[in-house]
Structures are given as C-alpha cells and as structure tokens.
Amino acid sequence: MDAKHLIKRSPLRVLEDSTHGGPGPGGLAVLASPKGVGKTACLVHIATDKLFQGKAVIHVSYSSRVDYIMTWYEDIFKEIVKTHRLRDSETVYDEIIKNRVIMNFKQDGMRTGQVLRSLEAMITGGKFDADTIIVDGYNFGLAAPDDLDRFKDFARRMNVSIWFSASLKETGGEMFGPDGTPVLLAPHAGRIDVLITLEAKSDAVEIRVVKDHDNPPAGVLPIRLDPRTLLIAQEK
C-alpha cells in the first residue's frame, strides 16, 4: 500500500468523522485517561497521521526525554508499516519526519506564557508551518484558570489545532462526572472543543467521545486502541 491509500483507510478517519473533523484550526482537543492506558501512543498515532498527509506537527513534551519520544514515533511508524505493508517505508519515514519538531520543556517553573512564546518563535521565527501541536504530559492539575484561554487564543492566532493529553488520577471521589467529563477537566470544559476518554477493557482500550464541539457526543466509537500494537484500529 502507498501513503495515500493508507491515509484514506486509516481508522483515524472514524475519529474525525465522529467529531466533526476533530478540533480543527484554532481548536483544542483533549485525550484523557488514567496513567498507562495509552494516551501517548494515541497522540503519536494522530500526529503520524497528520505527517502522512504532509502536514507539520510540533510535539511538546514536559516530562519525557526527547529520545524517548523519538522512539515512540519510530515504534508507531513501524507498526503502521507492518499493519499496512507500506512500500518504500524508509524513504517515507525520512520524508515525513522532516515535518516534525519535538519541543521539550521542564515544567517546573515553565509557565504557559514561556511555552507559547517558544512555540511562536518556532512557527514564525523558524518558519515552521505547523498544522497540529501535540501537548503531551500537560499538568491540568497545576494549570492556572486562564492557561487554556491562552492556548486557545494561540491556536486561533496561529491557525493550528492543539491536542492535549490529560492524566487522570483518583482523588478519593469520582474520576468522571455524570456526563462522562473527567472531574479534573470540568473547570476547563468550556474551552475544550473535542474531549475523548480512553478506558482499558479486558482485550482493548475503548475510545469514547465525551464532547464534540456543540454537537451531541458520539459516545463509544467503533475503533479501539490495540494494546499489542498500540495502534488505533477498527473494531473486529
């Protein structure tokens, strides 16, 4: 299979179709789950899908080391190559990876303003025409009330979509509210355009749309995160 077919056949199209095209330019999306369920794998798969489409991605990380993230991309790419029997994979990888930049910030004392300044420097100073920004490991627990506003404003100004991951912890009470929105994200819910939760089931990870812009959410999707390949796949 070649890259064009691969994009068309990707299970991520289901995700897009179920969320009215995803966050879209200027929009924010959040992928939430407890630790270890597969948020990073999902985000890297979403980013790789964008890269296959020739779009540019900035991957922001707070905690992980850069080489660790690069390995994530290589692993997810390898799985895609295996699953879809992609031709000439090395050349394709060399080509698409040029459109990815990893920006690593130490969160201690690293304020949103500074992160956004550096992102803007990359996009305008570095002339890096980003389509999507992946923000992995953002600590919503420590986020100031207006932090998401600033991200939203930035996404609009730069015409990018931003995907966050949110790590959910049980804090004595319930993890999710009555409508499925994680309690941790409740204060920010108004600013989030697309909210997706992941839930580990016995054989796969269930993907649920909790918020879809102003539309009624689609609920559990007919796609799963395969814990073996860590790829998002169509339900069998």
Added chain:
Amino acid sequence: MATTIERMRNIGISAHIDSGKTTLSERILYYCGKIHRVHEVKGKDGVGATMDSMDLERERGITIASAATSVSWAEHRINIIDTPGHVDFTIEVERSLRVLDGAVLVLCSVGGVQSQTITVDRQLRRYDVPRLAFINKCDRVGANPQKIRDQLEEKLKHNAVLMQIPIGLEDHHQGVVDLVSMQAVLFEGDEIRRGEIPPDLREEAHRRRNDLLDAASMFSDELTEAILEDRVTEELIHAAVRRGTIARKLTPVFMGSAYKNKGIQALLDGIVRYLPDPSEVKNIAVDQSAPPDAPAEVVLSSDPDAPPVLLAFKLEDGPYGQLTYIRIYQGRIQKGTELQNARSGQRIKVGRLIRMHADHMEDIPEATAGDIAALFGIDCASGDTFTDPSCPYTLTSIFVPEPVISLAVSAPDKRALDRLAKALNRFSKEDPTFRTFVDPESHETIIQGMGELHLDVYVERMKREYNVEVATGKPQVAYREAITKKAEFDYTHKKQTGGAGQYGRVIGYLEPLADGAYEFVNQVKGGRIPREFIPSCDKGCKTAVKKGGVIGFPVTGVRVVLTDGQYHEVDSSDNAFQAAALGAFRQAYAKAKPVILEPVMKVSVEGPSEFAGAVFGSINQRRGVIVSSIEDGSFSRVDAEVPLSEMFGYSNQLRSLTQGKAEFTMEFLKYGRVPAAVAEELQKQHAEKRARETG
C-alpha cells in the same frame, strides 16, 4: 626509578569547550609539583597553560593536539593525555581514547551536561573507558553540583554518586565535605585543612554518605556486611567504589574550582584510588598469522617479559625532530630493541626513548607494558603498530571517518611550495582525517578534513610552523553521487587505427547498493570474457566511480554486475576491457537516475532561551531541519540536521544573532539527497567549470 604497573595510570581529561579542562590540567601539573607557575588559558601573562603546546591553541584558548604528559602523585605515575575539546578534531579525541585506561569527565557546575559532553561521553563509552566526573567552576554564579549529578544520571545514564558535597558555592566556595572520611576539606592556597563538618551541612552529609554507601555496597558484599554491622572503614568504601568504577557501573563525582585552586588534590587522590592501572584493562590485538577461519583476536598481556607490542598514537614535529608518542601494551622496550612496523613491515631500532613532562623531556632507559613514552627519529604514520618481529600482531585500528570538506591551497612561490609540501606531508601523517592530493584537472593542491575549523587550524599551522602564507580557495563540500535504480549496459569498445586494434564488449547492469560504496560481481560464464580480463573490467568501473556523470563527484553505493561479453583473439587486451567497462558504466549510469548526495551535519546550538526564535530562523534559512528543542529554565538547546554546504559562516551569524551568548557544535551525520533546485544549481556550476577547463 621504574614504576610498577599497579602504580601507573593513563588518563584523559574530556569535556565540553570552556568547561575549564585546560585550567584543570594545568592545576594538576602544578599540584604534582612539576611546574611552579600557573598560567591561565587566556592568560594575561601571554604564556598560556602548559598543556597547550602550540601557539595557536594558546591564541584560541582551545586545545588542539593531545600531548601526553607524565606527573607523579602519591607515589603513582599519572600519564595525562590531553584530549581536544572541539568536535572538528574528533579523530584526535578518538586516538587519545584508544590509549587511555580511565578518564575524568569535566563538567561546568552551571552548564552541566552540554552537547559535546554527550559526544565525548559516547566516545569514552565506545572504548569502554571508566570515568570519574569533576564538577568544575563551583565558584560561578548559579553553581549547582547536585543538579549536574542528576544530569549525569538522566542525560548520560551514569550511576553517578557524589563523593563530596560542596562547602559554600559561588563566591563562598571554600572546599568540600569528603563523604568517605566524613571530614570537611578546605583548600587554602596550596594547603589543605581538614576539620569537622560545618554543623549546617551535617545532616546533608549523612544523607549523601548513605547514598554513597548504598551505591558502593552493590559492588562489595564485604561492605554490605560492614554496613549492617556498623563497622564501615574507608578502605572498604574505596575498594567497592574502585570495583564499581572499573566495571563502568559507577561514576564517582568530585567537585571544586580549578581556577580557584579548590578540589584538585582530592580529585588526584580519586584518580589513583578509583581508576584502573593498565593491567586491569583488557587490550585486544589481531593476530595476522591466524588462519582465515580461526579467531584472530588475542588478548595482550601486561607482562613486561612478553614480546613488545606498542601503538604509535601521536606524531609531533618538535624542535628536535619528529617525536612519536607510543603506548606500550605488552613487553618492554629499551634503546636498541628491534621492532617491526606491522603495516609497512619496516624494521626499526629504538634510539632515544623519552618521557614527556609538561615543560621538559626526560631520557629514560626503558619503558614497560602500560606506559606511555615517546621515540625520536622513527618514520611512521599515526596509528601504526610496532611489535617484536616474531610477533605478527596489529592493534585493532581506530575508526577513521571520511573527510567532508575540501579547500584548494596554493603557495606564493617555489620555495614556499617546498615548505608547503613538507607541511602537508607532516599533517597527513599526524592526522588520518586530514587528506591532501593534487586535482588532476585543475592541478590545484586540495586539502580535505572534517570541518571548516579543522582546516582553518591547519592553514594557520602552515603559516606559523612552516612559514607559508597560503592562499585558500572557497571551501568545497565533498558531494557524492548515487544511482537510484537498476540500469543495464551493453557496450562495445572497438578501435582500429592501424597497428593492433582494441576490442572488448561487456554486458551487465548497475544497481544501488545499500551498505557499501562499491561492489563488483562477475557472473560471466563459459569464458565469454577470458578470466584475465575480468580484473580489467573491475578496474575500468573503479575509474568510472571516481567521477560521476552528474557533477563529477565520486559515486557511492553501486554494485556492478557483469553477466556477459565478447572478446577478440588478437585485439582484446587489458586496456581494451578497461575502456569497455568505463564506457559501459557511463552508459548505464545516465539511465540509472543518478542523484547528488551531500554531507548533512548534526548541529547543536546552546544558549539562552530568549534567542530561540533567532536560532530557529537561522537554521531554517540554511535548509536545516530542526529535530528538537529542549528548554530548561532560561537555557535551551536546539538539535538540527543541516547540510554542510549551508554551514559556512554560521559561527559569525550565530554570534551576531545572540550577542555571542550561544555556541554551536557540529559533526558529520549522514549523506542526504540534495533538493532538486540545489542539484540543478550544482549541475549548472559543474557545466560552467567544464566549459572553462576545456574552452
């Protein structure tokens, strides 16, 4: 007095630029009592540190050549091999590492693990060199040794353990708490004062000592028992730390300020205590006489009575002639010992044998296994192995990267030309990554090396040491050409111009070769081409790959498969088949969709985060791809892949963009395909050049 092998240490000092490596070396020499005045690297007295023996190094404040210097400390002989700090001189670093048994990794207490620290650490790892860390510049504003220890763990994956904690930092840095003896050690001028741990540091000292004991006890059951029974001795800790260090599973961390004379003596104690003596390091040679199917690797013995095996690791042209630095791996040598050069087969007799100190040389009667010494009047190249004529060993060769940049040089007159020839001959012997040749078409003398700075240094040395004011051309990138698809050939070379004719026909194909530069495969059956002419075909193709058809640069990654052909009883000859193969290659090459490849460098830029935008822009401008950016507080590092052809003048641009506050390093990463627009431009230039040459 001869030093026994247990009391020898061969060490290197490795660091990022400006971590204070040369100052540290200088202080080590000073405290070992060999030199009496201490000069700064960029000294006001204009003398410069003793280890930097070349004028040029003094001027630039960097160390280029690896001088081996012998000092004594606590009844041990320490040979210090000063390794260069710039990536452009990586071959020098690699060659020094080959002869080291241990190393001190110097880190700045503010900058910590920087891009080049990562490079040198990787090199040390490749040669399995055990290391100590020394966190220098504890007197600097923002000094934080604990943070640097954490970086050693996070970024370099060292099991780094503090042997000391600082007493005061920045302006108040006075000394350290020794976590083994649990004493305060204060450095006052040349004196050391030991005393009680200051009350405010006691709690931390106990905590850190427990960390140290935890880490060290992994390497000694005896220590573990002693901890449980509360009878830990200093000797037990030393022995355990030594074992862990030599196994490269533990990195003891020392600290201080070389510039302010703090912490040097304790570091020297650490070197003799924890780094291995030569007999504790496994050295491997290759037995040239071994049959092809038998294992050829042999472990050398540090027995002084075994046949001598030694490596010439550094040549230096001094005021008294050529000096060859050697490391003896096995046996002993004395004046008159007969040795054979394993590469050339040439036999030599050891003449004057000396030991180099920082400021003088000492004649020595003999040198034994483990030692580093120097020989006078030996003709050899750097990296040659010398052995007893009965002992057919070679030391495994040092990895030599291909040069990526070239420069045309010319001398002003005939006399200067002779001196230039001498200089070029010398440099190419000293440094295998420095190459020189005369371009057969332009008749220009070309020098090649690993980067702009690398060649700059040699051009400077031509001026200073050989008094040749060379004129240089524009630096040229070493492009390559490669084919991207299979293409067939069927070519007949035929000439009949009176006398004997020439005839040869070759049939076959070219195809891309993934791992390797060139391969020739003969599949001709039934004598369609007589056997004696097959090597002629190979030779013809080899001539063809030297100059590709796109822009005249060497072709890499090609397999030639010869499947069929024809010959003539009378007219076929070696020359005829060479010409046929050359023609065939060129015929098929054009059809095989050839592309131009260019060297791509891995570039790291480090500096204050406020300039990140400017740095991103400068890389984008130069066709670079930013791989990552890491921000840690106000400091950031950008890693990128940039074509070498775009890196000329980058240091100046970076300086002006960042008010001199950012620095960069680069090293060769890979050959990458040039974009179509650039390829077109290169082809145009090539066509113009050819038109000039022929017209």
